[in-house]
């Protein structure tokens with residue numbers, strides 16, 4: 494059993510990652526979910542997290558984190574995720590409880606109380622996780638590794654060189670990559686292969702209560718992705734969870750990875766591929782994913798949740 498904490502900024506792909514993790518309770522024990530300002534303001538991404546958790550009647554403690562990056566202003570992504578940060582479905586989950594308004598302390602206490610090492614999952618800017626490492630450095634011994642969606646060795650999506658989560662808070666990412674905690678990096682190199690097709694999205698429509706929710710999320714996300722040249726939709730954040738459930742669907746290489754914080758390359762993650770870096774690898778960089786297995790992992794998880802919560806959609810909407 495893997496004990497995990499998910500730090501996120503839902504976000505369509507964050508939401509699908511959370512749902513898939515919840516469906517795999519036989520492999521993942523979710524100790525808590527923490528939010529971070531990213532795709533939208535902290536307030537909006539927290540509302541989105543509440544809505545998703547309420548929708549599946551989860552009982553996972555939810556804590557709110559930092560409003561924005563360590564040193565700069567928050568840059569949000571309404572062009573990808575809409576004004577709410579998770580446009581598409583109608584929700585009414587505003588009653589889901591907030592366990593703490595201090596995500597850093599919350600993570601620290603959860604990790605300390607856990608009888609085994611914990612895996613952190615970072616699906617947004619790495620601000621909360623960087624603060625955890627800075628404020629409580631001794632906690633590093635209890636973190637097995639950090640599975641992050643962020644970066645990309647060959648491409649960016651927010652600038653030519655930088656991926657969104659790293660670009661929003663490169664200073665935080667630099668702390669995390671230099672923390673001596675092993676990292677598994679789902680960067681754009683792999684996440685842009687992790688696409689769901691339009692036909693697969695349409696196959697979720699009216700399939701079940703949770704599958705239909707995913708359809709509504711993906712329908713919006715697919716249309717917004719068109720402006721960036723995507724026909725299908727890369728479900729970036731799900732890679733960081735899928736790796737924990739079924740790592741065999743991925744392949745990758747260990748590198749020493751670091752982050753550029755200044756100039757035109759601000760937010761770039763780069764790998765030191767020199768012979769001199771052998772033995773200094775800090776990151777397992779995912780490079781390939783079996784797309785079909787990846788999509789099946791999602792659709793099977795949604796079908797499982799459909800069967801668990803057979804409440805008629807119409808009663809809720």
Ligand code: BDR
Pocket residue numbers: 502504505506507532570573616617642650656657658729730
């Ligand atoms: C990342 O940026 C966000 O918009 C997504 O939720 C994902 O975490 C992809 O670059």
Ligand code: CA
Pocket residue numbers: 501502503504506507532616617730
């Ligand atoms: Ca995200």
